[in-house]
Amino acid sequence: MPEPQLDRLLRFTRTIAAEEAGREAALAARGRPMGPLRALMAIGAAGMDVGALRDHLTLDSGLMSRQLRQLEEDGLITVTPDPEDARRRRAACTPAGLAEIAACQQLTRDRAAELHDLLDGDETLLAAMDRVATLLAAHRxxxxxxxxxxxxxxxxxxxxxxxxxxxxxxxxxxxxxxxxxxxxxxxxxxxxxxxxxxxxxxxxxxxxxxxxxxxxxxxxxxxxxxxxxxxxxxxxxxxxxxxxxxxxxxxxxxxxxxxxxxxxxxxxxxxxxxxxxxxxxxxxxxxxx
Amino acid sequence: MPEPQLDRLLRFTRTIAAEEAGREAALAARGRPMGPLRALMAIGAAGMDVGALRDHLTLDSGLMSRQLRQLEEDGLITVTPDPEDARRRRAACTPAGLAEIAACQQLTRDRAAELHDLLDGDETLLAAMDRVATLLAAHRxxxxxxxxxxxxxxxxxxxxxxxxxxxxxxxxxxxxxxxxxxxxxxxxxxxxxxxxxxxxxxxxxxxxxxxxxxxxxxxxxxxxxxxxxxxxxxxxxxxxxxxxxxxxxxxxxxxxxxxxxxxxxxxxxxxxxxxxxxxxxxxxxxxxx
DNA sequence: CAATTTCTCTGACTGATGTCAGGAATTTTC
DNA sequence: GAAAATTCCTGACATCAGTCAGAGAAATTG
Incomplete structure (x- = not known):
């Protein structure tokens, strides 16, 4: 194991981690707890069954329910019974909810755009980043x-x-x-x-x-x-x-x-x-x- | 703003964010809350004044104090008054604390080593990662x-x-x-x-x-x-x-x-x-x- | 139709994080 | 030497995240 290469990788992950922490902080600055925010993003424009949402976020049913109630009270989503099986319930975004999602996505995109300006469209760098992301995702x-x-x-x-x-x-x-x-x-x-x-x-x-x-x-x-x-x-x-x-x-x-x-x-x-x-x-x- | 490049950057940050989340989870799996763990890592082998630690982690004085008490009870650090000014106190790691730090660093290094194997020592990729980390750190x-x-x-x-x-x-x-x-x-x-x-x-x-x-x-x-x-x-x-x-x-x-x-x-x-x-x-x- | 299962929700609890108000010991200032 | 400032601590409180037990409604099974 060549130590200098390992140190370079550690610096890289450290730097990117700080970047990610910045993004989280920017999202948190919108004043909404991260849990409900993640749920809102997952529901998205298409809507989602409560059970599927719970599986997707691997949340406890109690916690999920409370986060959905919070989002409902804030007027960002509606939760209605499934017409085919009234035990199931389906979450869907209101226009306000869609606007909130769009705002969060814009925030993320703005940060990516900053990074883009920084890299100055350098195709070599972009290609390397693609390669790293591909290898990492496939590995994990x-x-x-x-x-x-x-x-x-x-x-x-x-x-x-x-x-x-x-x-x-x-x-x-x-x-x-x-x-x-x-x-x-x-x-x-x-x-x-x-x-x-x-x-x-x-x-x-x-x-x-x-x-x-x-x-x-x-x-x-x-x-x-x-x-x-x-x-x-x-x-x-x-x-x-x-x-x-x-x-x-x-x-x-x-x-x-x-x-x-x-x-x-x-x-x-x-x-x-x-x-x-x-x-x-x-x-x-x-x-x- | 070229959209495809932006999407590539978004994918990159998304992938690296997941990687970082995995690292956090691995550290959390050691059964210690992240707050005291961060404090322990900051104290390090050299030790640190409580005030400096508080500034460094930007923590409230009450929270800092409680986290240090916890680490002290766990036998990972000692906190002693500064001999020159007994209002100030100095945190230093015990051997157990140093061992805990080393274990956490090893965990991080192991993950980096996995990444290293994955990239197969590709110098082009490493150079690109260096460049991205350098630009990003300087920008932020x-x-x-x-x-x-x-x-x-x-x-x-x-x-x-x-x-x-x-x-x-x-x-x-x-x-x-x-x-x-x-x-x-x-x-x-x-x-x-x-x-x-x-x-x-x-x-x-x-x-x-x-x-x-x-x-x-x-x-x-x-x-x-x-x-x-x-x-x-x-x-x-x-x-x-x-x-x-x-x-x-x-x-x-x-x-x-x-x-x-x-x-x-x-x-x-x-x-x-x-x-x-x-x-x-x-x-x-x-x-x- | 009754029993069982499925799905979601509520209530009670825990732990981590964070904030604020003050208190005790110590040092500095006047 | 008394007053003021500093450093760190404790207590009270709030929010978020998460777990568990169980209730209630609806569907399925026998």
Missing amino acids: MRLRLIDPDSAEAAACLRAYYTELSGRFGLPFTPGTDPDPGALRPPRGAFLMAEHGEDRLGCVSLRGDGLGRAEIKCLWVSPDHRGVGLGRRLMAAAETEARRLGLTRLRLDTSRHLPEALTLYRRAGWQEIPRYNDNPFAHHWFEKQL | MRLRLIDPDSAEAAACLRAYYTELSGRFGLPFTPGTDPDPGALRPPRGAFLMAEHGEDRLGCVSLRGDGLGRAEIKCLWVSPDHRGVGLGRRLMAAAETEARRLGLTRLRLDTSRHLPEALTLYRRAGWQEIPRYNDNPFAHHWFEKQL
Whole structure:
């Protein structure tokens, strides 16, 4: 371990930590406690179920409830029962809440703009910062089983289909799965890789309930490619498949996705003949567990 | 303002913020509240007066006192009256306290070592990180009038004399000023530039009590050179001199410090004949305020 | 329809942080 | 030597964050 390099890294993290402390202080200066503020930001323009919010922020149900009451009293959000299941409640921002979010985002953007002026648009520096952020996020990423119907899964799938549309030159849109249980335990699973607030990628196992499943929707965020995330997602999917007691995995893919082809071949998948009628597939693979 | 670059910067700060949050969590996992922990780290091996500690951490005197009591009860520090002035008290670490500090530093170093492995010693990345840290620290630095006898001033002066020793090839050591009042208001001042825990540079005004002063000990940390800190320190010293009602500033310097020479000339200083018997000086400057 | 489960909320509590008012010991000032 | 200033401390109080037990409403299960 070369000590001088370590000292340089320590200085770097120390400096950036001070920067982050400054940002937190600037946000706190708006006079709102950080807890409710984080909740407000998470609710965002789209709104969010209370349970999902609680999971996302990993808060105790009591604390969550009190923070939502506070935001409601301040007129920033409304919390209404879910019409389909009145036990569940849904938080949504009022115009005042949206304005508060926008103000906080502007504050963050202003600080980033200061940094931008400072770096004077130096592309070498920006590229290095991208690289550091990519490596760090991939290294510290955590994998999580999520609900395939959740907002997070939907966001991943939107990004995935946008990517496909670009690759194929055709407008793909995410359709609703005709068999929603296939992507949930015990038949299948939906895995997402994340780092803090950032979604790095996802992969799903679509099980038939007879010990077999298809790998679907392997997606890696464009910001986080080239650092082995696809491989790690596939490995995690395999591990999850074994845990679910699955014995055979299949997948199809297209010649327009060359990096995926390489990935499957390197990970020990066997190319097999066409097993479905997917008009966009050119290659079919199988793996026995 | 190019939006994509801004987004890249936002992603960078977001990722590094998550990294910092992880470090905080790792430190918190040692089971000690962050407040007393920060105090312990600040006391360090050298020990610190309670008042200086309070200033350094900008804590209320009541809170400071309680945190020190806690650390004392835990056997990590001792707090004893200053023998010269029994109102003042001095905190010093016990062996257990030093061990706790070392453990926390090791934790931080371990995380940095992980980052180092991740970057694979890539010099381009390290250089970019240095550059970003340097620019950021210099941009966010704050100037502070400090006591010329404080531990912070002594640290700056040690660094300054070490630098001089290297430039002159002679062993300089910081001597105690025969006239301690000359560096304090109303006659003079000692200014330090800092960012978070890092000391970026210093400059002092050594006044004669008759409206004249000499600029001494202009020092910029090697980590923070080349971004105009010397110029800003000199400007701050001038501003402070005007505030103190000084009318004439002088300084001497050596041909072994070419960047200082350039700086003084650019800042409007007039070169004048030798006005003192400093054997290491080759140039003398003056500025009327 | 009754029992159970799910989901959210309330109340009671703890600990960390922070503020303010004053008090005791000590030093400095007059 | 008395008054004033200083240094640090204690007590009272407030806010934020977090935990736990349990209540109440709604949905699901048998």
